Amino acid sequence: MSPDGYFLRTDEIFWDRKNKKIFNKKYTIISNSYGIVLHAKNGIEASEDLKKIRLKNISGTLPVK
Template identity: 70%
Template sequence: MIRLLINSPIMEEYSMHTLFPNGIKLFFYEKYPNKYTYLSANWMKYTKKIFYHFKGNILIKNKNGDFLKSEEIFWNKKNKTIFNKKYTIIYCSNGTILYAKNGIEASDNLKKIRLKNISGIIPI
């Protein structure tokens, strides 16, 4: 069972989309194995609860403790993918830090990641 907790000061509903112009914090909580995924952004828009667009100071933390930071992310909920063409940093729980200068394509749980123009720090 997955629960979703949304925290936002303002939500605007329109016929074709919903807008969170003053930021949003999302918690996806799984009771078993008692883990959560966290996402925050300064702005969010979603269309038909399938396609989400996040902007500004984005932070995503998955249930394994990996972090993703960027200024823009698109999330296709139906395909379970996230992507962008912006500078993105991923901090892995094992100490690896990855820098994608030209964007990212990944599964929404960050298990499969494709980084564009990558550099990074890998602990040895």
């Protein structure tokens, strides 16, 4: 979970300690308690604190008020 309340769910994740990044090429879900759900079909690249995230082949659900 990130400091902003985002949850990351995936079957596999790698950590590049030198560059302080996490990444994978697997299906990944990122969600939060506000109803945002993002699906990355081809993986992610992100800073280790999840402040910068790049999702590959993305789809998702965003709440509208």
